[in-house]
Amino acid sequence: MPPANNLMTAVQSFDVAILGAGLAGRLSAWQLVRAGARVALIERGGPDGSGSAAHVAAAMLAPLAESAIAERRIVDLGMTSVDLWRTWIGELPEPVFFQEDGTLVVWHARDRSEVSLFTGRMRAVAPPDLVQQRLRALDGEGVGQIEPALAGRFPQGLLLQGEGQLDNRGAMHALLNCAVTEGLHCVWEAGDIDADALPALGIRAGVVLDCRGLGARAAWTNASAGGETALPGLRGLRGEVVRVHAPDVKLHRPVRLLHPRYPIYIAPKPNDLYVIGATELESEDESPMSVRSALELLSAAHSLHPAFGEARVLELNVQRRPTRPDHLPAIRVDQQARVVRVNGLYRHGWLIAPAVTEAACAVVRAMLGGDPAAHAVPAALRWPGMIEAVQERGTAMLSARAGAGSGLLH
Numbered sequence: 001m002p003p004a005n006n007l008m009t010a011v012q013s014f015d016v017a018i019l020g021a022g023l024a025g026r027l028s029a030w031q032l033v034r035a036g037a038r039v040a041l042i043e044r045g046g047p048d049g050s051g052s053a054a055h056v057a058a059a060m061l062a063p064l065a066e067s068a069i070a071e072r073r074i075v076d077l078g079m080t081s082v083d084l085w086r087t088w089i090g091e092l093p094e095p096v097f098f099q100e101d102g103t104l105v106v107w108h109a110r111d112r113s114e115v116s117l118f119t120g121r122m123r124a125v126a127p128p129d130l131v132q133q134r135l136r137a138l139d140g141e142g143v144g145q146i147e148p149a150l151a152g153r154f155p156q157g158l159l160l161q162g163e164g165q166l167d168n169r170g171a172m173h174a175l176l177n178c179a180v181t182e183g184l185h186c187v188w189e190a191g192d193i194d195a196d197a198l199p200a201l202g203i204r205a206g207v208v209l210d211c212r213g214l215g216a217r218a219a220w221t222n223a224s225a226g227g228e229t230a231l232p233g234l235r236g237l238r239g240e241v242v243r244v245h246a247p248d249v250k251l252h253r254p255v256r257l258l259h260p261r262y263p264i265y266i267a268p269k270p271n272d273l274y275v276i277g278a279t280e281l282e283s284e285d286e287s288p289m290s291v292r293s294a295l296e297l298l299s300a301a302h303s304l305h306p307a308f309g310e311a312r313v314l315e316l317n318v319q320r321r322p323t324r325p326d327h328l329p330a331i332r333v334d335q336q337a338r339v340v341r342v343n344g345l346y347r348h349g350w351l352i353a354p355a356v357t358e359a360a361c362a363v364v365r366a367m368l369g370g371d372p373a374a375h376a377v378p379a380a381l382r383w384p385g386m387i388e389a390v391q392e393r394g395t396a397m398l399s400a401r402a403g404a405g406s407g408l409l410h
């Protein structure tokens with residue numbers, strides 16, 4: 001691990017200072033360093049990332065499964081991002097578990113009404129050719145063929161072919177190590193900082209890239225708050241997951257159990273580890289997992305396979321997903337203040353972060369190159385509406401969606 005380096009006396013200059021070393025921060029640091037930028041990464045916690053949503057996530061890369069509860073934009077960002085993950089993980093010097101063996105969806109007989117809701121929502125949102133290529137109905141024998149551990153347990157299932165997952169902690173470790181090897185400067189245990197705190201840390205930067213997730217809440221005011229929506233510009237949605245060691249289970253791919261209250265998944269990770277999740281509660285509460293959630297998640301796993309009864313509970317994790325009012329990701333660009341903010345990755349961060357951060361890094365690079373309309377570079381315009389040009393300091397926030405009136409601030 002890179003050494004802690006937070007006691008600087010002399011001022012050091014960088015092209016980019018990235019705030020927050022969670023998912024968006026590490027991915028962006030890795031991309032920008034590889035593009036030749038001098039980058040400082042500043043994080044309130046330590047290098048293990050344990051204070052991030054990224055650390056507790058199941059890191060499933062499931063655009064089709066998520067289309068049952070998300071918008072088309074997430075499916076498109078997800079499809080692009082899974083291609084990027086495949087390439088980028090292959091370029092990391094240390095191996096990271098990455099799998100594209102699909103998602104298995106099963107249900108108990110009492111919950112069978114959920115199936116038509118699930119497939120109906122999927123068909124309404126995902127591109128028809130994607131559904132056609134990837135959705136496969138299975139009978140009981142088919143379920144047993146692809147997951148022998150579940151043979152005889154479910155008379156029907158759905159296979160969402162080609163969906164993926166990765167080892168989130170391994171990926172965070174590998175991205176950081178690779179970026180440090182290529183010259184990334186890290187400041188750990190910096191406390192809760194914002195862009196104004198950089199001089200006190202001895203850092204001067206051409207552009208600040210804010211990847212603090214929910215920690216950036218104060219910067220994401222909602223222009224329409226108090227109007228048609230009372231939701232804050234950025235809020236946390238509580239999610240709870242259990243990590244268990246279950247050497248007797250032997251699942252090969254993520255399994256989703258359709259359930260009327262929340263979608264439950266069980267994602268197998270290397271070394272017989274399983275992530276069982278996830279609750280989604282409209283709450284900012286950071287306190288430990290409730291008994292109810294633990295019972296429901298563990299009962300669901302036990303109902304999927306009784307050998308989970310002998311699993312060992314390693315972690316009961318709680319984190320809050322950084323969420324925008326529309327549940328979509330956003331990038332805000334203040335050309336004058338030279339700040340770019342990436343946020344709103346919500347429950348899809350691992351699925352969509354490559355495409356989102358690639359767009360943000362393209363904007364940062366254009367700003368470094370002196371482009372006066374950096375928010376409108378082609379990589380940004382690829383995702384209309386995701387990039388917003390703003391002027392944060394002043395009486396009112398001016399905003400112009402990239403591609404529509406984007407000359408407003410220039």
Ligand SMILES: Cc1cc2nc3c(=O)[nH]c(=O)nc-3n(C[C@H](O)[C@H](O)[C@H](O)COP(=O)(O)OP(=O)(O)OC[C@H]3O[C@@H](n4cnc5c(N)ncnc54)[C@H](O)[C@@H]3O)c2cc1C
Binds near residue numbers: 211351
């Ligand atoms: C229970 C759960 C399960 C999930 N499962 C999946 C999944 O299966 N698939 C998927 O695609 N996504 C999943 N996600 C979503 C994904 O984890 C998030 O969308 C993603 O981590 C958000 O990335 P981020 O970089 O914006 O924030 P984070 O990953 O939270 O990183 C933010 C970083 O900024 C740091 N920070 C915050 N404030 C400050 C400050 N003031 N100063 C300095 N540093 C600061 C934090 O310590 C942290 O390291 C899940 C999330 C949860 C909670």
